[in-house]
Amino acid sequence: MTVTVSGTNSPEITEGDGPGEAVEVLRPHAEDAFADELSALAAADDRPRPARWRLSPWAVATYLLGGTLPDGTVITPKYVGPRRIVEVAVTTLATDRALLLLGVPGTAKTWVSEHLAAAVSGDSTLLVQGTAGTPEEAIRYGWDYARLLAQGPSRDALVPSPVMRAMADGMTARVEELTRIPADVQDTLITVLSEKTLPIPELGEEVQAVRGFNLIATANDRDRGVNELSSALRRRFNTVVLPLPATPEDEVDIVARRVAQIGRSLDLPEAPEGVDEIRRVVTVFRELREGVTGDGRTKLKSPSGTLSTAEAISVVTNGLALAAHFGDGVLRADDMAAGILGAVVRDPAADRVIWQEYLEAVVRERDGWKDFYRACREVSA
Known part of the structure; x- marks a missing residue:
């Protein structure tokens, strides 16, 4: 399906399977649902932008917290909370440290993660959903086994993970529910976050992160003890705690x-x-x-x-x-x-x-x- 119509706060319209058939997406991605606001911010944004960022850090924070642009465009708040928390989160993504959004369930960690990726990279879909059964391939790479058997290990047979794609393109990857992922799979991220490289030993190659790459992970306070992060992995993150609404x-x-x-x-x-x-x-x-x-x-x-x-x-x-x-x-x-x-x-x-x-x-x-x-x-x- 291909997108034909999308706009601020409106359902995304895609082509259906039949001729002339239109299908409304129940929940458009943030970059589609708020495309008008992101475009208005990009047009008004005259501040320095980190490599491959769609907006400056100031504009990203404005997108999340809301405001009114000089041309009168109203940017709706996506997150209601302390401004400093958003500023620290955005600034972290502009450095070489990954961002861990931590908090009790229901504090908008996934929501903030999605909107940060949409504003920074224009794409919030480079996502790894953490579960107890998440395999290492979901973070590193997998294989097209038909091609692997027919041709042997090759780039054509390799299936890149969202993290690998984000590294290659200088984009923002997301890992949801990091502490739900088994500890040995979590630690796959250590080399990615410290060395900014993902080795492919089967091919004798590696994928090096392009400038602009970073990673946002989320975790629940109540998941502590499920698959707690190793100290080595936790050091690779700057942790931002999202509180419950203050009032x-x-x-x-x-x-x-x-x-x-x-x-x-x-x-x-x-x-x-x-x-x-x-x-x-x-x-x-x-x-x-x-x-x-x-x-x-x-x-x-x-x-x-x-x-x-x-x-x-x-x-x-x-x-x-x-x-x-x-x-x-x-x-x-x-x-x-x-x-x-x-x-x-x-x-x-x-x-x-x-x-x-x-x-x-x-x-x-x-x-x-x-x-x-x-x-x-x-x-x-």
């Missing part, structure tokens, strides 16, 4: 923005009246994960789930879909209750008790939350 207002803003973007891609109606429900979800999640009510007066037990911002976005999106397809399009407590229950109660025994105590001790007594209390009680019964 309820920041988190409400993040959830509202992402729900609106996802809703447009799914043709769901906008829900301007839904900000109150979003604020309730954020309040519940923040109080339960922090173990204390917002006023600091009541200590709470925390459930086993992470209750991250990403989960809040999922709960609200699901509620919006319920309101659109089985309601009147207005987001209400009834639409949110089941999603919140599913997010909070992961352990049916322990978490259900924690949720019930929170409902009775906090939600029931909170002014203006009677409808929310009733809706949650109904689905919890």
Whole structure:
């Protein structure tokens, strides 16, 4: 398929398999979804750019954090958080050290990684998805075994990994969930990051990194101890910790923005009246994960789930879909209750008790939350 239409915040349109058939991509890559903003930034950007960067470090930071250009173009924020964190991350990519984005689940590590690669290299797709079964070939290279058997080892038979392609072209590679990858496979990156070369002993050759190459990895705090990074590999990274949103207002803003973007891609109606429900979800999640009510007066037990911002976005999106397809399009407590229950109660025994105590001790007594209390009680019964 080939791209025919793409624009800022709009679904990417590709050619279908049949003549004249158009297919909307559910989630365009960042460089396609925000192509207009990236083009406007490139046109306005008169600052020095590192080798093979599409934008200057200043422009990359502006793309992530948002702003208004001299011509009036509005750059929407992709990340809501401390500016210094973004500046350190961008600066790291302009050096010879790789970047490790670390944080608890749901702190936008993958989102930031994708947008950094899109702004720096114009391509966020050079991606290795880390799992317990990720093989060494996913980071180094593999072989086209039909050609290998017919011709023997050769460049034509070699299948480059995303990391090898990024090295050869001076691009940004991404490795998601680095600590999920087995330790011996992780260490494949040591030579790549320290020597900037990838040996191919079967051919007696090597691929040397072209200027502009760098690598962004992500890892969850909660994965420590799964496949912890060796000290040798950790030294090759500059680690930037992405925190949870600092204030309820920041988190409400993040959830509202992402729900609106996802809703447009799914043709769901906008829900301007839904900000109150979003604020309730954020309040519940923040109080339960922090173990204390917002006023600091009541200590709470925390459930086993992470209750991250990403989960809040999922709960609200699901509620919006319920309101659109089985309601009147207005987001209400009834639409949110089941999603919140599913997010909070992961352990049916322990978490259900924690949720019930929170409902009775906090939600029931909170002014203006009677409808929310009733809706949650109904689905919890």
